[in-house]
Amino acid sequence: MIDSKKPVLEVTGIHKAFPGVKALSDAGLRLFPGEVHTLMGQNGAGKSTLIKVLTGVYQPDAGSIVLEGRAIQPRSTQDAQNLGISTVYQEVNLCPNLSVAENIFIGRYPRRFGMVDWRSMRSQATALLARLEIHVDVSKPLADYPLAIQQMVAIARALNTESRVLILDEPTSSLDEAEVQMLFSVLRRLREEGMAILFVTHFLDQTYAISDRITVMRNGEREGEYACADLSRLALVNKMIGAPADAEHAAETAGAGEVNEHGEVFLRARGIARKGVLSPVDLEIRRGELLGLAGLLGSGRTETARLLFGADKADSGSFDIDGKQVSFSNPRDAIAQGIGFCSEDRKHEGAILALSVRENLILALQARQGIFRAIPFKRQQQLATDYVKWLGIKTASIETPIGTLSGGNQQKVLLARWLATDPRLMILDEPTRGIDVRAKQEIMDYVSNLCRKGMSILFISSELPEVLRVSDRMVVMRDRKACGEYQRGELDETSVLHVIAGETA
Amino acid sequence: MSAVATGTRGVTSAPWFTSLVTVVLLVAMLGIGGSVYPGFLSLQVIFNLLIDNAFLLVIAVGMGFVILAGGIDLSVGSVLALSTMISAWLLQHAHWPPVAVVALVLLLGACFGGAMGAIIHLFKLQPFIVTLAGMFLARGLCYLISVESITIDDPVFTAMSQTQVPILGGFLSPGAIIALVVLLVAIWLAHFTAFGRAVYAVGGNEQSAAMMGLNVGRTKVLVYALSGFCAALGGVLFAFYMLSGYGLHGQGTELDAIAAVVIGGTLLTGGYGYIAGALSGVLVLGAIQTLIAFDGTLSSWWTKIVIGALLFVFCVVQRVMGGRSKQ
Amino acid sequence: MSTTGATVKPSAQAAASRAALLQHPLVRPLGALVALLLVDAFLVPGFFHLEVKEGHLYGAIIDILNRAAPLMLAALGMTLVIATRGIDISVGAVVALSGTVSAMLIGGSEPTTPMALALAASLGVALLCGLWNGVLVAGIKLQPIVATLILMVAGRGLAQLLTDGQIVTVYYEPFFFLGSGYLAGLPFSLFVVAAVFAVTLLLVKKTALGLFIQAVGINPVAARLAGLRTATLITFVYVFCSACAGLAGMLITSNIKSADANNAGLLLELDAILAVTLGGTSLAGGKFSLVGSMIGALIIQTLTYTIYSLGVPPEVNMVVKSIVVFVVCISQSSEFKNILRRSA
Amino acid sequence: AKPLTIGFSQVGAESEWRTANTASIKDAAKKAAVNLKFADAQQQQQNQVKAIRSFIAQRVDVIAFSPVVETGWETVLREAKNAKIPVILTDRAVKVTDPSLYVSFIGSDFVEEGRRAGRWLLEYAKKNGDKPLNIVELQGTTGAAPAIDRKNGFAEVIGANPKLKVIRSQTADFTRAKGKEVMEAFLKSEGKKINVLYAHNDDMAIGAIQAIEEAGLKPGKDIIIISIDGVKGAFEAMKAGKLNVTVECNPLLGPTLIQTAQDVVAGKPVPKRIVVNEGVFPAEVAAKELPNRKY
Numbered sequence A: 001m002i003d004s005k006k007p008v009l010e011v012t013g014i015h016k017a018f019p020g021v022k023a024l025s026d027a028g029l030r031l032f033p034g035e036v037h038t039l040m041g042q043n044g045a046g047k048s049t050l051i052k053v054l055t056g057v058y059q060p061d062a063g064s065i066v067l068e069g070r071a072i073q074p075r076s077t078q079d080a081q082n083l084g085i086s087t088v089y090q091e092v093n094l095c096p097n098l099s100v101a102e103n104i105f106i107g108r109y110p111r112r113f114g115m116v117d118w119r120s121m122r123s124q125a126t127a128l129l130a131r132l133e134i135h136v137d138v139s140k141p142l143a144d145y146p147l148a149i150q151q152m153v154a155i156a157r158a159l160n161t162e163s164r165v166l167i168l169d170e171p172t173s174s175l176d177e178a179e180v181q182m183l184f185s186v187l188r189r190l191r192e193e194g195m196a197i198l199f200v201t202h203f204l205d206q207t208y209a210i211s212d213r214i215t216v217m218r219n220g221e222r223e224g225e226y227a228c229a230d231l232s233r234l235a236l237v238n239k240m241i242g243a244p245a246d247a248e249h250a251a252e253t254a255g256a257g258e259v260n261e262h263g264e265v266f267l268r269a270r271g272i273a274r275k276g277v278l279s280p281v282d283l284e285i286r287r288g289e290l291l292g293l294a295g296l297l298g299s300g301r302t303e304t305a306r307l308l309f310g311a312d313k314a315d316s317g318s319f320d321i322d323g324k325q326v327s328f329s330n331p332r333d334a335i336a337q338g339i340g341f342c343s344e345d346r347k348h349e350g351a352i353l354a355l356s357v358r359e360n361l362i363l364a365l366q367a368r369q370g371i372f373r374a375i376p377f378k379r380q381q382q383l384a385t386d387y388v389k390w391l392g393i394k395t396a397s398i399e400t401p402i403g404t405l406s407g408g409n410q411q412k413v414l415l416a417r418w419l420a421t422d423p424r425l426m427i428l429d430e431p432t433r434g435i436d437v438r439a440k441q442e443i444m445d446y447v448s449n450l451c452r453k454g455m456s457i458l459f460i461s462s463e464l465p466e467v468l469r470v471s472d473r474m475v476v477m478r479d480r481k482a483c484g485e486y487q488r489g490e491l492d493e494t495s496v497l498h499v500i501a502g503e504t505a
Numbered sequence B: 001m002s003a004v005a006t007g008t009r010g011v012t013s014a015p016w017f018t019s020l021v022t023v024v025l026l027v028a029m030l031g032i033g034g035s036v037y038p039g040f041l042s043l044q045v046i047f048n049l050l051i052d053n054a055f056l057l058v059i060a061v062g063m064g065f066v067i068l069a070g071g072i073d074l075s076v077g078s079v080l081a082l083s084t085m086i087s088a089w090l091l092q093h094a095h096w097p098p099v100a101v102v103a104l105v106l107l108l109g110a111c112f113g114g115a116m117g118a119i120i121h122l123f124k125l126q127p128f129i130v131t132l133a134g135m136f137l138a139r140g141l142c143y144l145i146s147v148e149s150i151t152i153d154d155p156v157f158t159a160m161s162q163t164q165v166p167i168l169g170g171f172l173s174p175g176a177i178i179a180l181v182v183l184l185v186a187i188w189l190a191h192f193t194a195f196g197r198a199v200y201a202v203g204g205n206e207q208s209a210a211m212m213g214l215n216v217g218r219t220k221v222l223v224y225a226l227s228g229f230c231a232a233l234g235g236v237l238f239a240f241y242m243l244s245g246y247g248l249h250g251q252g253t254e255l256d257a258i259a260a261v262v263i264g265g266t267l268l269t270g271g272y273g274y275i276a277g278a279l280s281g282v283l284v285l286g287a288i289q290t291l292i293a294f295d296g297t298l299s300s301w302w303t304k305i306v307i308g309a310l311l312f313v314f315c316v317v318q319r320v321m322g323g324r325s326k327q
Numbered sequence C: 001m002s003t004t005g006a007t008v009k010p011s012a013q014a015a016a017s018r019a020a021l022l023q024h025p026l027v028r029p030l031g032a033l034v035a036l037l038l039v040d041a042f043l044v045p046g047f048f049h050l051e052v053k054e055g056h057l058y059g060a061i062i063d064i065l066n067r068a069a070p071l072m073l074a075a076l077g078m079t080l081v082i083a084t085r086g087i088d089i090s091v092g093a094v095v096a097l098s099g100t101v102s103a104m105l106i107g108g109s110e111p112t113t114p115m116a117l118a119l120a121a122s123l124g125v126a127l128l129c130g131l132w133n134g135v136l137v138a139g140i141k142l143q144p145i146v147a148t149l150i151l152m153v154a155g156r157g158l159a160q161l162l163t164d165g166q167i168v169t170v171y172y173e174p175f176f177f178l179g180s181g182y183l184a185g186l187p188f189s190l191f192v193v194a195a196v197f198a199v200t201l202l203l204v205k206k207t208a209l210g211l212f213i214q215a216v217g218i219n220p221v222a223a224r225l226a227g228l229r230t231a232t233l234i235t236f237v238y239v240f241c242s243a244c245a246g247l248a249g250m251l252i253t254s255n256i257k258s259a260d261a262n263n264a265g266l267l268l269e270l271d272a273i274l275a276v277t278l279g280g281t282s283l284a285g286g287k288f289s290l291v292g293s294m295i296g297a298l299i300i301q302t303l304t305y306t307i308y309s310l311g312v313p314p315e316v317n318m319v320v321k322s323i324v325v326f327v328v329c330i331s332q333s334s335e336f337k338n339i340l341r342r343s344a
Numbered sequence D: 001a002k003p004l005t006i007g008f009s010q011v012g013a014e015s016e017w018r019t020a021n022t023a024s025i026k027d028a029a030k031k032a033a034v035n036l037k038f039a040d041a042q043q044q045q046q047n048q049v050k051a052i053r054s055f056i057a058q059r060v061d062v063i064a065f066s067p068v069v070e071t072g073w074e075t076v077l078r079e080a081k082n083a084k085i086p087v088i089l090t091d092r093a094v095k096v097t098d099p100s101l102y103v104s105f106i107g108s109d110f111v112e113e114g115r116r117a118g119r120w121l122l123e124y125a126k127k128n129g130d131k132p133l134n135i136v137e138l139q140g141t142t143g144a145a146p147a148i149d150r151k152n153g154f155a156e157v158i159g160a161n162p163k164l165k166v167i168r169s170q171t172a173d174f175t176r177a178k179g180k181e182v183m184e185a186f187l188k189s190e191g192k193k194i195n196v197l198y199a200h201n202d203d204m205a206i207g208a209i210q211a212i213e214e215a216g217l218k219p220g221k222d223i224i225i226i227s228i229d230g231v232k233g234a235f236e237a238m239k240a241g242k243l244n245v246t247v248e249c250n251p252l253l254g255p256t257l258i259q260t261a262q263d264v265v266a267g268k269p270v271p272k273r274i275v276v277n278e279g280v281f282p283a284e285v286a287a288k289e290l291p292n293r294k295y
């Protein structure tokens, strides 16, 4: 029935090559009014690039873009916006120095007597965010808020237009379940109003929850376009990978296996706290244990991790490592004790964009070795090549700047950065952000394996099923303090949700 | 960014707090001067700060926009000199009417800045290098007009130079009043117009600004044009002030202007700060000089050392009390 | 998962590597230098003429190299500072200060202090200056430009204070070797530059210093989280920059056999920054090229020399210089090539 | 009675000459028990204006200054006049429409210095068989008054002899380092053709002497060197036979200035123009004169 309508946006035969990489070859897409269309594909399949071509960030080498029957050639994002395409890009592209309200309204301010009307801007912004269940002080700079809030601001900005087409590139990768539901209800309403929505995600659940149709991309090509109802999960994954995937169902359902035997306590934190950010938290991690940290946005998980890593200094409380008291005043101290930390904000706190994959990958290891014991170049290449292979990082070469990698592949490089230091405790804050289904499972397997070999892991994820599946033990946080601790198997998803939400289960 | 900010939330991290610290320090400095040197704390001395630094204030305002947009403009001192030179030549040798002279000079300044901005944007060159070349060019053009200084005796300019506008028992020069008006307009421009906000956005993150659909190129060209305009206006005020055109006028003004903007609390990396900070920065620099002039016992080298020391004390106290760690 | 999906085919690879060679960041500054030298070859008679005079080479090229030595040193130090997204405008003041200290300590025809000690002392002063800058930038977190502005103003004052504003003339012959002596027919200053350059290059390439500096320059937050000592690194680059400036000061003092606290190294910081940017290093920090900065310094010195030997009237100096800088920069930009290609 | 207060605004400390000038004024003030307010303008006219304004605000008895540049003083001098504070200029004159804005000008005449240098060369040419001589000139900072005047004065005089030709003229910013650098370039491009060097100050000449020596030539013999200022270094060079003549520009204005200021305040008439004693010192007198040099 959809096919009887005319597509609002039709893209065909797009080619786009970067030096050394053919990102898109004959990629295409059809978008109808009043549908949510999901674009799926492995990391580096070309999804973000296609979106950037559509919205004027990149100029295609060949191909046509037809919007409402008219061929268009957007030369800049501004062009695209004027044509009625509004976009949330994969990496948050907002101005950290401006207030939340401005980030939503910049370029189309409410005006009074020709001047920017700050009052009405603030109230409109507050209202807009409230629709997404975000209640923040919109006059504070964006940089004051954690990544998830920034992501919601970016979404709010995109929603606030008269556009016919809305494009969202992995908007949910740093959102928790509740936020995602909020977003989806807004998207459903927009769909009803006849907007065409293009949505990118790696979460199969989300895909099936919201989309009408799916386009699968593989290696820069359009693999095919399917009605959501006609495509089973297994078939979808097969099409993305391009080969039958038998283990796929396991990824979705099965747990990581038997409970590990744990050694003695590796790290014990007592009453660590930081004024205004985190109330005193006690935490204990054993050797070879995978400790999950669950909670809603802003529940204080990231802050806990930062204190454990010495990225921020605790105002009070103390740490023991191997029974000996230590204190961290900066990350170096923690690293010296064998702790690694993979931050949730890869653009600002992880990737060093202009440096190569190899350089990014060895950075932490080299930092631990010190300046003068340079890792021999051969060894660096060896390390980089190995991890690129093990983690399936898609890159033209190990000398490519990391900034040109797709989001998911950047994330893998950062993971490799810490794995290369062979840490005793690895803190993973949303490590699977933006990583495709298959890779996610591979990475989690890899990590659990390390765990079995004696490495401890603190795992933070907004994906509750994932946390439940992999953790040996789980701590739930709420309102910036720990509010419960559960052994594996003690809880199921619904009861945890109750705990998280603050209703005693 | 967000990581750093996590640690320093609260009152002391608010940008206005830094500005407040600056103002308090400035008042303290004047107070100390007043208690040590007789005659220092007269209203006229404070007004003289404005009169003597009117041109610097205007230039710092233009520079403020450039720095907020993440750029830098080294050509302002030379554009100032060139403007005095062109004004003097047109008035004295070509006998143009003063209004036409001022209009032309302002237009030229804006075009000069705009051209540099266009080069920076079109060829993706570094502002430092382009405006440095612009600095050589403008200074060189002065010498092409004349190596010697030219006295201006045009009655309008002389009147602008010698009129004293009585205010509160003291007086201000027309130049100082123009500078204050420019400051007010600039504050309005920065905070209440789409252009001003685009400047902040571009300075905060140029790539993001482009992704958000702002016209980065136009903003950058306009910012440099504005700075060129301000430099030319600074030149006109300087010509009012000195009644002469000279190729060596205003040497090192670019550094003074940058210092004023930065001391006023603006980050050189762009995006953070207030245009109004230019005023406090200029007053701080002026107050340091006035303190030294009132002291009157320092040798040339002690003058430099004391300026350095005062700058040091000021910046460190400002930094420690204002405590903003965004870098 | 395949990693080969998007790699290029081998046949295209040869062409790509040829293109990559032309894309090499040093091609453009080098091209500009060659172009300037060509202009000289045509317009300045005997420009490339070299003769042996009093046992050493003598000619315009040697002059340029010799004169560029202090600038090259300053540019080396400045490169590392800029790579960390900083800037050091106190270079000129440090030149004056260290030059003055060495001249005063060495003094008359019989040095009052042993020369080695005097040189060590003036280098020490430079190191202190660098430490001061470094602490202000990395410790107190002042913005680099204001932090170094303080020393820029006060440093020259200190130098003048030491000399009472007088020019200190040195009469001790062995000291002159540093700035105007010759070794193997070449100016000794070149060997100084070469040594510093080699040491820096070694540090940057053979240790992790280069990587760390770039990381700090591009993303200081991420660098800290990866475990780098960002503050120490930043302090180090300022110390290094001042040390280079100190050496430059000694070369200049030795070359003109006197220390002029008022004028030595005046505006050298601007030239050094210009050299660094001409060499292809971005002021936004990150990737840097030491060789590029050397070439940048040579471009500037060649240009100055060309202006002198062409008999350009002094009034026009600045205009000529600015036009050359504009032309060099614009012709170097990749956008310019695109525009050419589009119009062709 | 209350001691006399003089506000003095100096250009800066850009050269030895200037330092000697400052020292002379400070010494003289101390000797005469005059209260001297000294302000250094760091080469910037606006700083001088600010200093003069602050002198007015402090109600000093006399204001004196060495103008950075000749133009642009009307307004602030009028303010001084309105405040009834007499103004004395030193070292350099100003161009104002109303000469009553200052009471006296003490100092040298840069054009005359250039002329003297030129006259010495005319003499020299005459004595040495009136051969054609090629001159290179090292100018001071472009646009600076001494540079312009010394160039013009020199050119005016040597114009009388068509055999004297300036073949190269370039600025060397009044510094040794630049003097040496520019001279090196001259030597490479003009080589043996150069007979005479005229430098606008001694520092540049001293720098150039080094360049000439390094080129294997004998300064003072192969190339005749004329310079201006008469600082100690120049006398040493002359003694060593490397410099032929320096035209004195006397920086020791202190005693005259203080005396004049006292006279003005006492109501005595003072001359509008006070010329200080200045000589031309050829190499022959250098050895005898050197011990007398104070700076």
Ligand SMILES: Nc1ncnc2c1ncn2[C@@H]1O[C@H](COP(=O)(O)OP(=O)(O)OP(=O)(O)O)[C@@H](O)[C@H]1O
Binding pocket: A018, A019, A021, A022, A023, A041, A042, A043, A044, A045, A046, A047, A048, A049, A050, A090, A394, A395, A396, A403, A404, A405, A406, A407, A408, A409, A434, A436, C006
């Ligand atoms: N600016 C660029 N320069 C060079 N290569 C690029 C650039 N942008 C993208 N690529 C390459 O193009 C390919 C497709 O990347 P893209 O970001 O479109 O993938 P994606 O499907 O969005 O992946 P992910 O799910 O990880 O976000 C990747 O191999 C990437 O390395």
Ligand SMILES: Nc1ncnc2c1ncn2[C@@H]1O[C@H](COP(=O)(O)OP(=O)(O)OP(=O)(O)O)[C@@H](O)[C@H]1O
Binding pocket: A134, A135, A136, A145, A146, A147, A148, A149, A276, A277, A295, A296, A297, A298, A299, A300, A301, A302, A303, A304, A344, A462
């Ligand atoms: N929904 C929200 N509304 C207001 N503030 C929030 C919200 N979410 C997070 N914050 C801010 O985040 C801070 C704690 O964030 P932190 O990053 O430690 O939490 P987290 O549990 O890791 O959440 P995230 O999923 O965002 O990483 C709080 O102090 C609060 O200022």
Ligand SMILES: [Mg+2]
Binding pocket: A047, A048, A049, A090, A169, A406, A407, A408
């Ligand atoms: Mg993507």
Ligand SMILES: [Mg+2]
Binding pocket: A146, A301, A302, A303, A344, A429
């Ligand atoms: Mg978090």
